[in-house]
Amino acid sequence: MGKGPDSHHVVPNPDGGWDVKRGGASRASVHTDTKQQAVDRGREISRNQGTELRIHNKDGKIARSDSHGNDPNPPRDKNN
Numbered sequence: 017m018g019k020g021p022d023s024h025h026v027v028p029n030p031d032g033g034w035d036v037k038r039g040g041a042s043r044a045s046v047h048t049d050t051k052q053q054a055v056d057r058g059r060e061i062s063r064n065q066g067t068e069l070r071i072h073n074k075d076g077k078i079a080r081s082d083s084h085g086n087d088p089n090p091p092r093d094k095n096n
Contacts, residue, residue: 024062026054026071036061 023039034054035044045061048054055071059082062069069082 023068023070024058024065026051026058026069027076028072028074039067 024045025037025039027035027037028051029035029044029047033047033049034051036046036048036054036058037044046054046057048057055069058069058071061067062082070078071080071082073079
């Protein structure tokens with residue numbers, strides 16, 4: 017996957033607050049005051065667009081990835 021357009025990233029903004037960026041984009045899709053708000057919005061966007069959400073720490077390292085895209089092992093539906 018990597019940093020292509022199939023991912024969204026929650027990253028700290030150098031001027032304060034947090035940004036949600038599409039992989040490869042220079043401008044943020046969303047800017048929030050808190051990391052939690054950015055994660056919530058990022059989840060919503062990545063779920064809608066079927067991308068992977070990568071949540072970065074303050075130091076820029078990836079803390080967590082949530083995949084909403086083509087997961088090779090999707091959770092089984094309880095109704096099946």
